[in-house]
Amino acid sequence: MARKARLSTHQRHVHLLHESLENRYLMTADLSNGDFSEGLTDWIVQATETAQVEVVNVGDPGVLLTPTDTGTAEIIQQVSVTPGTAYRLSFTLNSSSDSYAYAGVRGHAGKWSELSTGENTAGRYSLEFETSSDVSEVTIFAQAYRQQTAPVSIDDIQLTLANSPPVSPEPEPPQETPVEPPQESPIEPPLSPPAPIASDSLLTNGDFESALSGWSNISSAGGKAETILGDAGSALRLTPSADGTAALLQQVAVDPSTSYRLSFSLTSASGSYGYAGVRGHAGKWSEISVGDNVSGRQTLDFVTDANVSEVTVFLQAYRQQTAPIVIDDIRLEASNGTPAPEPVNPPPTDTTPPDVSPPDISPPDTTPPEDLPPRVDGNLVRNADFSLGDLSGWQLSGPTGAATLSDGVLKLAATQENTVRVEQMITGLRPETRYSFTVKLRSLESAWASFGVDSGTQYAKTNSAAGDAWQEKRFTFYTAADSTQVRLFLESYMGQPGPVFFDDVKIVEGKLTPVTPPDEGWFTLPKPRALVNAGEEMLLNNKFEDGLTGWVRDHAEIANNVVTLIPTSDESARLVQDIPFALPPDTTYSLEAVVRGGGPGATLSVAGRDGLTASLQIEEGASRRVVLPFTTSSGYETVRVMLEQYKASPGILTIESVSLLAQGNEWIDTPNPIPTPTTEVLFDDFSGPLDPERWLIVDKAWGGDNGGLVPENVELADGKLLLRANGDDYTGDVVGHGDRST
Structure with a gap:
């Protein structure tokens, strides 16, 4: 069943970057600023969670995509095309890490069509596609998908006719090195390498006599x-x-x-x-x-x-x-310019079996040594609470001194260049069996504490969290069909601004016991927003009377109901809020703010997921009201409001209030999220259409890597209500909430 046209309520995170770079002419079809010489002009940034998108200029400008474990870094651009025409999309991928990046096209062969190409290896990539007879516009995108953390750079995105010669030489995408099958003939032993040059090596622990120290x-x-x-x-x-x-x-x-x-x-x-x-x-x-x-x-x-x-x-x-x-x-x-020696390779294979056996590179013996600490109370993790005062049972990798123990708590402090990780092989498991994992953690300076279980699971499970208060994280995983062990790891990735702390790690078969509520009870979620009427305020806590509730912020301080944005040399200061209501088409709004200070790099802006962008430079001055008028596009769209003092700019922006009033005809999928209680008996024999006054057909997702609930999976047939659930292997036409595929 084809997906019906409907309004998505998935809110994409859009970062506005204010950069102006020297113009550079690039021959493309209708794609604008594919070389990023004008910053992110004509591109829409769609970065979810904490993923980042920015233009860097290292000799030649390019867009730097930095994903996170939970956030995808993406840019898109709508481009006019000719129906029934073949096109070629090409781009340059610059990668010095294992992160994957892709570019592609959406909507070339129908609303939900998509093609992409990319890899985690530097090179020039291209794909060809043909527009359908009724298609006059496509969306070009470039992205680095979540569950990666290293940045990748993309440059020189070009969209040309497929039968036109490339603007610049397009080498074939790099091919992975073919994997030769093992030979059954006897293996020649390695020749003794020539003696190393007597001069000192610049590498630390190049002989690995200190395990992986320095690496x-x-x-x-x-x-x-x-x-x-x-x-x-x-x-x-x-x-x-x-x-x-x-x-x-x-x-x-x-x-x-x-x-x-x-x-x-x-x-x-x-x-x-x-x-x-x-x-x-x-x-x-x-x-x-x-x-x-x-x-x-x-x-x-x-x-x-x-x-x-x-x-x-x-x-x-x-x-x-x-x-x-x-x-x-x-x-x-x-090397002082001396010629490199010829590589030393084995001689041709002799028919006589070699006398010297090759080094033992068989898989490691996973039988736990007798001196491993014991397991306690059914917990399969050894030394799980670090109470032994050392890392017995764990393997450490990272710089010297980066992992320390104090009062039974593990502290990991990564450096700008080095990741620190501890891991443990959990052995003696049963194949195809459910297990549960839990860990307590916290961090300083908003550093991300990462953890996970892989190498033996049906699907690897990883996650990360940040915050200076202790919190407990849980998930379940299943062992693979032939696996009796998995790898558990705790990690602080390179470049984190502060240390992370772990305690009380646990893996048990089956389910964990429910968590006992604290004495003060659980934290309560904020009440869902009800649909506003014309003239009512759409921003939550717009005068900061409830601190910074409802706002996402970077380098923002609050005192006496006034917010101050103070950037650093490397990071911008921002105050951001997503409007939960979809704004009606072709409607004029006024975004207002009472501010003081400002100057170069200070802006008030609004951005929508479907292309709406408007911004206002805030000049230095005393307290005053600034107004940014904007008009919505031809369709409903959700928007984000942002005030920003850009990184390394000299000014400081102080905000007293922000306001965006409803004009009427705004939309939300649950206009009255907390209905009035009723004593009426609910009865429905499903003999007719579902009454929207009595039933809410949900179009929503509640986090995690899933497509949530969509109306297309709800159907009445022969007096029965049919509810469908589509799993990871589903290949039909129904698309999940927010265009997710799972």
């Missing part, structure tokens, strides 16, 4: 990095999975305009490819690497740019492989 473990989705003990000492073992890359990285200080050599020993006994490389040696998005799926010593030479003082060295075994590789003795040294 950041950024393995994902089941990929695993660990040290093993061999005949020559410790070495690094990277074990990728079908979905996850095993990877480490380390930031290293270097000299500008200097030649360097990166070298390492690689052992691959089952055909998996392993790589090492350098990012940032020739600009922010530069990357080079070397590697193979045969054993030997690998060498890579590079020269740093004149303005480069730091690079990132990375080691990885890419996903869609499952056999491990071993890396050891990785060195970074000034």
Whole structure:
């Protein structure tokens, strides 16, 4: 059944950025500002939760998309097209992380059609599509989806006719390295690597004799990095999975305009490819690497740019492989221009079986050592409350001193360059069984405390939370069909502004016991808003008499019912509120505010999910009323109100009140959310249409990664009420609330 036209109440978060960059001409069809030389002009920003979108100018402007665990960073632009015409969409992806980014088109073949392309590897990408005979407008989008945290940059988005030559050379999208199947013939042992150059390596712990100290473990989705003990000492073992890359990285200080050599020993006994490389040696998005799926010593030479003082060295075994590789003795040294030695590879395979067996790179033994702390009260997590005074039972990765214990509480303090994580393999589980997880956490300075369970679950479960008060987080997960263990991790990701704290971690089979309410009772949710009448205030707490209730804020302070926005050199100060009512079409409103201060970078603005944008520069001055008039578009749309003092601007904006009055004909799906109680007996034999005065056919979602409830799943047939639920594998025409696909 095709989806009916209806008004969505999903509110997208739209960040307005005020940047003006030098114009640059770009040959496209009707797409505007695809090179971002004019900041975000003509683009609509749709960043959910705490995801960020901004234009950066590192030699060449581009849009930087920074997603979060729960937020997607996205920009869109409506573009006029010719019906029945073939087009080509192309863009450049600059990525120095494992985050994926995509660009695509919506609405080219009907309202709900969508095509996209992208990856997590730098390169030029393109897709071709043909508009339907009744399509005259499409939506172009670029996004970095949630459940990632590293930023990616997109630039030079072009929309051209498919039969026209590309404006600039378009190399094919980078292909993943093919995975060779393991050979059944005997495996040649790795040759002894040549002796390292006597000069000191710039890398910390390149021989892995101190486990993973000095390295950041950024393995994902089941990929695993660990040290093993061999005949020559410790070495690094990277074990990728079908979905996850095993990877480490380390930031290293270097000299500008200097030649360097990166070298390492690689052992691959089952055909998996392993790589090492350098990012940032020739600009922010530069990357080079070397590697193979045969054993030997690998060498890579590079020269740093004149303005480069730091690079990132990375080691990885890419996903869609499952056999491990071993890396050891990785060195970074000034090469003084001397030529790189020829790579040392094994000789042709001899028919005589080798005398020396390859290093042991079989999967690790998951049997818990006898000295592990015991499990207590059915909790499958060992040393779950950290009361032993150490990290017995846990594995730590991250900088020295980044994980500490005090009074039975674990404190993780990431640095700007390094993530700190503790993890524990939970063993002895039953396949295809439900388990429940809980943890208590808090953080300082709005840092995000991350946690999750993966590597053995049917679906990986991860989450994060922030706040200086202790809070408990819970979720359930199911083990995979052949899994008897999972990986539990607690983490503070690199760049967090403050420390995070964890306590009382628990995993049990089945359900957890309900939480006992506190003595003061549970916090109550705010009452839902009722539909306003003409002349009534649409903003909640518009005079700040209830503090900052109803407002989302960054770097905002309140005193005596007055809010002050004080930006930093790196972050803007904002006060934001989403209007819950959809504004009627072609209607003029006045957004008013009583302010003082202001100056360069101070703005009052409104933005809608369907393209409405209006803003007003607030000049420096004494207390006065400023007014921003705006007119809605041809359809109903929800809007966001924002006052902002932009980062690094000299002014401070003080706000006494904000007002946006209803004009009449506003809309909300539940105009009277708290109905008057009634003693009438409810009876309905479903022999006719549902009475909207008695039944609410819900179009709503209550958080989480799901499509909520939509009217299309409600139907009357043969005197029966049919309610449908569509799962993750549903492929029909019904689309969830807010256009979600699940």
